[in-house]
Amino acid sequence: MRYKIILMLMLVISTVSCKRKILYPIPKSEPKPPTTVNHFYFYFEKDGKDELYIAENYYDFDHYRNGIDFFEDAGANHQGQLLIGFKHASFEMGLFFYPGITHTGIYTLKHSDEAITESNGYTYLNQNQAYIYPLFTHNYQYISEDNCGSVEITYLSSDKREFKGRFNMTLYAPQSQDSIVIKNGHFWIDLDKLNIVQ
Numbered sequence: 001m002r003y004k005i006i007l008m009l010m011l012v013i014s015t016v017s018c019k020r021k022i023l024y025p026i027p028k029s030e031p032k033p034p035t036t037v038n039h040f041y042f043y044f045e046k047d048g049k050d051e052l053y054i055a056e057n058y059y060d061f062d063h064y065r066n067g068i069d070f071f072e073d074a075g076a077n078h079q080g081q082l083l084i085g086f087k088h089a090s091f092e093m094g095l096f097f098y099p100g101i102t103h104t105g106i107y108t109l110k111h112s113d114e115a116i117t118e119s120n121g122y123t124y125l126n127q128n129q130a131y132i133y134p135l136f137t138h139n140y141q142y143i144s145e146d147n148c149g150s151v152e153i154t155y156l157s158s159d160k161r162e163f164k165g166r167f168n169m170t171l172y173a174p175q176s177q178d179s180i181v182i183k184n185g186h187f188w189i190d191l192d193k194l195n196i197v198q
Helices: 002-023
Strands: 039-046 049-054 058-060 063-065 068-074 080-087 091-097 105-108 129-134 149-156 162-173 178-190
Touching (some): 039 080, 068 178, 129 162, 129 178
Antiparallel strands (some): 039 049, 039 178, 058 063, 068 080, 080 091, 105 149, 149 162, 162 178
């Protein structure tokens, strides 16, 4: 009889503890902006609150994709530099600098004329631009327009191989007349350590 009472008490306790887990779930921790070298992130307003988007490397079967890429000879006549942040099934964002990242300070964005050439390469006009393919909203490409925002380079090493920056902008989708606001973007790039698999 004593064993039956103990068994019954254990059953009641386990039922109550299960119900408590359902009634009081452990909250999920919010993602935090990265602080280490070679990061790229920004905030986008979604469902009334700012949501953090962070560029990340990923593997897809035997395919590897970098979360951050930097092209030193990009754009029209290869006279610019292109920084791309990417997250699988989320976004691809590009910041184009003409004639490259040459100094600390503000780079004001202009109209983006990204175009696919016959050789399937990308060409850009000779001015600072931005674009994003935000897979978290629609499949439209959003582009910069004149004075829609800026990128500020806050640190640039003497050899120009390491730099930090922040950005805020409103980008537009010509196909839909829609716009999105990118807030509190940040990157810290060391080209000598970028995309080195360890």
